Amino acid sequence: MVAPVTPRDVGRRLAPYAFPLAASLVLGALAVRGILERAGRPALPLDDAFIHLQYARRLAEGHFFSYMPGEGYTTGATSLLWPLALAPLHLLGLRGLSFVWATWLLGTLAHAALAVEAGRLARRLAGRAAGVGATLMCLGFGAFAWFAWSGMETIPFAWMLLRTARVSAAYCEPDPRAPAPGRRHAIEVAAFGLLTPLVRPEGAVASALAVAALASRPSGEGKPRRLVALVPAMGPLVVPLLHLVIAGHAASSTTMVKWLPANPAYDRAGVITFVQSNLRLLWQSVLDGGEWSAVFVPENFLVPTILGVGALVFRAHRERLPWHGAFVLALVLATALPCTYLSFLWNRVRYVWPFYGAHFVLLACLAREIGGLARRFGKTQAPVTPIVLGLFTGALVTKLPWTLSDLATSARAIDHQQVTLGFWARENLPRDARIGVNDTGAIAYVSERRTFDVVGLTTEGESRYWTFGAGSRFEHYEKLSAERRPTHFIVYPQWMACPPVLGEELHRETVVDQSILGGPTMIAHEARWDLLGTGALPRVATPEGALADEIDVSDLESEETHGYARLGASDQDNVAVMAEAPRGEEEDTPPAEIADGGRMRRSLDRFSTNLAQGRAAALVLRVSADTDVELVVRAGGIEVGSARIPAGPWVERVVMIPPDRVWARTELEVTPREGGVFHAFHYWLYQ
Structure with missing residues (x-):
């Protein structure tokens, strides 16, 4: 029989939160005051935070993770639980920008709770002083403060990671001063292991810790009930299964865009190279207070972190707490997980910080060991451990003024650019407008107009084309029905990188005193669709015969049908070009504006064609080059002709393929004769 919970029990459980919550409230008051002073109203420093608000509002309105009215x-949604946690506060009456206060409230509570969990882990491993020090380091850490009042799920997720690690370790290695772990403890471990991946997918780490804990020891009256470990094991599967059942595919659009192993634009070699580069940046810069993290992390902070790993291992061995040491170390190592993301450094390196609470446990262990060495070899009675912890905390706290200033400046930037553009759209665009956006949060939330997310995070089916580049997006837009295409765009033109679809400029907002935006100027355009299809056929070279086949470079479906070898081409090399019609051999064709997608800097194009076997064919090439180049055409590995391409805009050239080199499935290659590169846009074959 479970004993009833008394008010005294509740007070005892809440007592450890009193000081951290008071400190978080003070810090939160400073953060919010700075934002209100700079922005003039509730504001958030990341556009992604408004994505959560939009999903939460739609949930409160009765629509399950539908981003736009009328759409399914x-x-x-990177996080399922964060919008679900916010939605009830919308039902309580928070609307518009007032809804930002809901994120600040929950962020404050999570900030305090995270500090408590870090302190509890450190105390078990290294004593009371270490526990107090870990708590203070969390409270004084700029990244935790920045993200607690950013509107993001970062700090609630960080709390759930540490909480899972602590309760899982305590389940394996109970505190002798506490009651023996029983069914209630097992349920808590299983629940956190199940729920943490629903806050962010990296929460699979917490699921693994919970599975290991529950599978390692018997539970409930001494009988092994290891099947309960299946509960947290299901955690990482919940969201993919939900996507599979409702959307028809397990991978989220965010996964496809941001996670390198799932990004279709990168081959295995490209992924490995990218991850290795990210790991170097993490090691040499982010964890060491370099340019990407200087606003949060003291310079050369990696050194005590590395020493802290040794101190953690020693403390875990000395206290006979191997599970505690292993679980803390697992979270520290998981700091490298974001290195598998394409956008590893964006948004103040936000993917790294949820794992950073475990780093403060390392530093607390290190301070304890330094104090022990001082007593043993220095014969000193000075409180060395508190002094070292004070130095670590002080170094972190010195960053807080810069952090809070940057938070307010970033919130002002998002408000004065994207939020302002959202209000402009609500006041100036018709109710049935559909706005193409590359930052889909604030504009969608504030404008109350339908959006078309060109990145594909919140518009199903678009992420694949974003990952490959602007040329593939342009070719894809040619196939979209008119009702699905945007009527307007509000974008950073350099990010959109698709000038053929950007029409008349309607409005712009420029913010220069910032470092968080995708660019200083975001522009509202009318959408332009008159150039779609203008590059579908040759404009100059018109050989005899009928069109037998077409390879539309950058059109993903056409490339895949013809086995086009992308050969590690990058998204930056996949472009949409708007120019005069290609020059012919006679150079006297009247100019006409056309647009086409293509791939730049090609040293080889290889593809297969569908032709009538044994009949001569004419290959039309739409290509360009930066320097004069001769392109060689091979059919089945044998040279059949060549074409000289002058430096400059695109041209169209014809190369004849003799009948003895034409089969039903003919493999063609186009390559410069003496090295160099060219730019490919289109190939046609006539017979």
């Missing part, structure tokens, strides 16, 4: 379920 989307897979763009």
